Amino acid sequence: MDKKFFNVISVPAFLKLFQTFTPICEMQTAGLSSITLPAILANDLYSSENLPHFSRAAMDGYAVFAQDTFGASENNPVYLKVVHRLGVDSIPDFDLKPGQCAQVVTGSALPRGANGVVMIEYTKLITGGEIELIKCIAPGDNIMSQGDDVKKGELVLAKGTKINYRTLGLLAALGIQKVRVLRQLKVGLIITGNELVPFSSKPDIGQIRDVNSLTITHFLQNERCKVRNYGLVRDDKDALATVVQQSISECDLVLISGGSSVGQKDYTLHVLSGFQKSKILAHGVALRPGKPTILAAIGKTPVIGLPGQVSSTLVVLQVLVAPLISFLSGDLNWKKPLKPYLPAQLTANIPSKPGREEVIGVKLLIQDSGLYATPIFAKSGLLKKIAQADGVIYIPAHLEGLTKDEQVQVFPLN
Amino acid sequence: MDKKFFNVISVPAFLKLFQTFTPICEMQTAGLSSITLPAILANDLYSSENLPHFSRAAMDGYAVFAQDTFGASENNPVYLKVVHRLGVDSIPDFDLKPGQCAQVVTGSALPRGANGVVMIEYTKLITGGEIELIKCIAPGDNIMSQGDDVKKGELVLAKGTKINYRTLGLLAALGIQKVRVLRQLKVGLIITGNELVPFSSKPDIGQIRDVNSLTITHFLQNERCKVRNYGLVRDDKDALATVVQQSISECDLVLISGGSSVGQKDYTLHVLSGFQKSKILAHGVALRPGKPTILAAIGKTPVIGLPGQVSSTLVVLQVLVAPLISFLSGDLNWKKPLKPYLPAQLTANIPSKPGREEVIGVKLLIQDSGLYATPIFAKSGLLKKIAQADGVIYIPAHLEGLTKDEQVQVFPLN
Numbered sequence: 152m153d154k155k156f157f158n159v160i161s162v163p164a165f166l167k168l169f170q171t172f173t174p175i176c177e178m179q180t181a182g183l184s185s186i187t188l189p190a191i192l193a194n195d196l197y198s199s200e201n202l203p204h205f206s207r208a209a210m211d212g213y214a215v216f217a218q219d220t221f222g223a224s225e226n227n228p229v230y231l232k233v234v235h236r237l238g239v240d241s242i243p244d245f246d247l248k249p250g251q252c253a254q255v256v257t258g259s260a261l262p263r264g265a266n267g268v269v270m271i272e273y274t275k276l277i278t279g280g281e282i283e284l285i286k287c288i289a290p291g292d293n294i295m296s297q298g299d300d301v302k303k304g305e306l307v308l309a310k311g312t313k314i315n316y317r318t319l320g321l322l323a324a325l326g327i328q329k330v331r332v333l334r335q336l337k338v339g340l341i342i343t344g345n346e347l348v349p350f351s352s353k354p355d356i357g358q359i360r361d362v363n364s365l366t367i368t369h370f371l372q373n374e375r376c377k378v379r380n381y382g383l384v385r386d387d388k389d390a391l392a393t394v395v396q397q398s399i400s401e402c403d404l405v406l407i408s409g410g411s412s413v414g415q416k417d418y419t420l421h422v423l424s425g426f427q428k429s430k431i432l433a434h435g436v437a438l439r440p441g442k443p444t445i446l447a448a449i450g451k452t453p454v455i456g457l458p459g460q461v462s463s464t465l466v467v468l469q470v471l472v473a474p475l476i477s478f479l480s481g482d483l484n485w486k487k488p489l490k491p492y493l494p495a496q497l498t499a500n501i502p503s504k505p506g507r508e509e510v511i512g513v514k515l516l517i518q519d520s521g522l523y524a525t526p527i528f529a530k531s532g533l534l535k536k537i538a539q540a541d542g543v544i545y546i547p548a549h550l551e552g553l554t555k556d557e558q559v560q561v562f563p564l565n
Numbered sequence: 566m567d568k569k570f571f572n573v574i575s576v577p578a579f580l581k582l583f584q585t586f587t588p589i590c591e592m593q594t595a596g597l598s599s600i601t602l603p604a605i606l607a608n609d610l611y612s613s614e615n616l617p618h619f620s621r622a623a624m625d626g627y628a629v630f631a632q633d634t635f636g637a638s639e640n641n642p643v644y645l646k647v648v649h650r651l652g653v654d655s656i657p658d659f660d661l662k663p664g665q666c667a668q669v670v671t672g673s674a675l676p677r678g679a680n681g682v683v684m685i686e687y688t689k690l691i692t693g694g695e696i697e698l699i700k701c702i703a704p705g706d707n708i709m710s711q712g713d714d715v716k717k718g719e720l721v722l723a724k725g726t727k728i729n730y731r732t733l734g735l736l737a738a739l740g741i742q743k744v745r746v747l748r749q750l751k752v753g754l755i756i757t758g759n760e761l762v763p764f765s766s767k768p769d770i771g772q773i774r775d776v777n778s779l780t781i782t783h784f785l786q787n788e789r790c791k792v793r794n795y796g797l798v799r800d801d802k803d804a805l806a807t808v809v810q811q812s813i814s815e816c817d818l819v820l821i822s823g824g825s826s827v828g829q830k831d832y833t834l835h836v837l838s839g840f841q842k843s844k845i846l847a848h849g850v851a852l853r854p855g856k857p858t859i860l861a862a863i864g865k866t867p868v869i870g871l872p873g874q875v876s877s878t879l880v881v882l883q884v885l886v887a888p889l890i891s892f893l894s895g896d897l898n899w900k901k902p903l904k905p906y907l908p909a910q911l912t913a914n915i916p917s918k919p920g921r922e923e924v925i926g927v928k929l930l931i932q933d934s935g936l937y938a939t940p941i942f943a944k945s946g947l948l949k950k951i952a953q954a955d956g957v958i959y960i961p962a963h964l965e966g967l968t969k970d971e972q973v974q975v976f977p978l979n
Binding site: 183188202203238241243258259318320344346354355359461465534537538 | 652655657671673674722729734758764767769781873947948949979
């Protein structure tokens with residue numbers, strides 16, 4: 152492999168380069184029932200209501216003036232008169248007076264004047280419609296006051312927040328019925344390699360089916376992108392340049408996946424460098440597997456050259472492409488998708504030839520005593536093993552394999 | 566809370582009960598390009614081809630008879646004649662004879678007779694079209710032989726395998742263009758509570774907007790279920806029984822979410838127990854939060870009664886409902902969705918009243934030194950805090966809070 156182009160940078164440095172690009176800003180309106188999740192909020196969202204909009208009991212018990220309970224204990228109980236029994240949907244249209252209480256269930260609206268709830272286990276109903284109370288409470292205890300969750304006028308969710316099923320619940324509770332969200336990212340996918348034929352074809356000797364189109368397309372759709380496929384491009388500079396030109400004018404992000412040829416990458420680099428206003432931001436990243444990755448800007452459009460090996464591609468998609476998609480999509484927390492390596496204990500020896508880096512698929516098993524990784528022995532790049540693996544481990548060139556019971560870092564595949 | 570119905574069982578015991586139900590078996594055909602992922606394979610799938618279908622170079626270098634290299638070293642180089650230069654898509658229609666070699670790139674088809682590749686770094690091209698070779702290889706080194714990945718007739722994927730974007734790549738490589746998959750699960754959702762109004766309404770005092778319909782529906786859709794909403798049902802035994810009867814006849818699984826009233830759960834239990842052929846399999850699970858969960862069978866249909874608290878509901882959906890969905894969907898690895906608690910270090914003290922269990926939302930931060938959890942201080946059940954949280958931690962009743970720098974177990978929310 153010609154290594155002269157490599158200028159290897161760290162993953163954080165690679166991610167930092169994303170900020171030279173501009174996230175999309177075109178927005179659209181989505182109703183809460185029909186919204187596709189996750190979505191990215193396009194505006195700061197303020198509440199026009201208090202949540203809850205009335206003060207409620209947070210426990211089953213008795214709504215009281217907290218002051219009435221002061222000093223109450225087992226030796227010195229306090230007695231209060233029960234004036235109402237309130238269900239969860241009762242409308243308590245009365246004033247609670249000192250010495251009185253109202254039975255409530257969790258969620259009951261509090262009568263005017265009540266400022267706390269005594270939990271039912273600290274009370275005893277006695278004859279004459281009174282309760283005996285053996286615990287003192289402070290004002291605000293066991294209630295949720297009007298606006299405790301969200302106050303009217305408060306910022307509920309900031310622009311760039313990812314809306315998931317939980318945030319949706321908050322919006323619904325506030326009576327917000329539609330939101331402005333950013334549009335989906337358009338990602339162009341270019342697959343190069345003279346040896347490739349469409350997966351629906353029968354390949355001859357010297358030809359293999361293109362599986363990257365399908366794999367990467369489904370990965371991107373899962374990251375909620377719109378994918379535009381530019382088909383298979385032969386290893387021809389002009390042909391590749393033409394397709395890249397078209398794709399950068401139509402997409403927010405372009406991915407180029409080479410064939411299995413290693414020389415391929417320098418070739419992609421050459422074509423990308425040839426554009427006016429093009430800038431190679433990175434060629435090589437300290438990621439194993441996944442080192443020979445390219446990040447370029449052609450005008451304002453980011454272009455990523457993916458490594459050829461299938462296991463490398465999968466890691467690069469998760470570690471570098473997913474955060475770039477989040478960043479370009481306007482996600483405030485775009486760095487969050489960064490997946491950590493998982494520490495696990497090896498359940499078997501892995502032999503490996505010194506002088507050659509290797510990537511081994513593993514099955515993961517969660518036990519009470521920790522995480523265990525069982526290697527799936529395989530030559531690099533076997534699709535069946537990659538399909539079966541829960542994660543991969545990297546063995547650097549200087550090692551002669553790994554030993555059973557050793558702690559390893561597993562990169563989880565999604 | 567009336568605890569007399571509780572017979573608390575462990576999470577594994579709860580999951581084991583799922584096996585009293587029968588997974589769906591209705592199947593449909595899906596093309597690889599248009600398939601909705603993830604999907605569950607309905608049949609064992611065998612390969613009708615070898616993968617790769619021809620022997621290929623796994624490294625850049627020279628295809629050789631391995632026997633020709635025996636004894637080669639820096640002090641004792643071997644010389645071979647280069648008879649061809651093969652690109653990645655060349656068709657090597659010739660026999661390699663002893664003493665000959667062919668230059669190859671990664672992916673090149675091997676000429677007949679070649680049984681190994683010497684990596685280019687161990688060779689030197691010398692005048693006269695010969696290479697000098699300083700390393701000995703064994704037969705099979707640095708090549709991928711026909712069928713190394715998948716052999717013709719081999720089981721590729723077993724019935725019940727979850728098809729994701731990686732397995733799809735394997736299918737495409739084998740020329741499989743459509744697969745039989747199990748249909749989506751139909752899940753019925755019943756929301757009860759007199760205090761609830763649709764989220765599109767303006768609630769009065771004593772009323773709150775129903776957010777569970779929306780939240781749970783989107784959760785279920787994300788788990789690739791078809792959701793049938795049975796609307797809001799008042800706290801009326803006959804009304805609830807009628808809706809449950811209808812839902813079990815139309816769905817594969819029914820979820821019942823109560824209002825915020827705690828008494829609600831016993832009420833749901835009472836209605837579920839009242840059916841002929843009904844069996845309460847569990848009422849109470851050792852899960853915090855999430856304890857007051859019901860699992861019932863009405864005839865062959867599983868019914869889950871969800872706890873009322875929003876944070877409890879979210880945990881139960883992830884820990885219990887998601888695996889049940891996987892099991893019923895026919896997923897062979899249905900136990901895999903079990904999410905582990907994540908050990909993290911607290912960044913602040915959390916005060917908590919003894920005698921009361923609490924659930925606190927936390928933000929997670931991944932640092933090189935480990936995982937850190939920052940509490941989002943909140944009364945239980947605040948929707949805004951739940952929407953902001955990356956996970957929750959549970960504080961048992963006997964503790965007076967947790968201390969900064971303490972190790973805690975965080976349940977990650979998705």
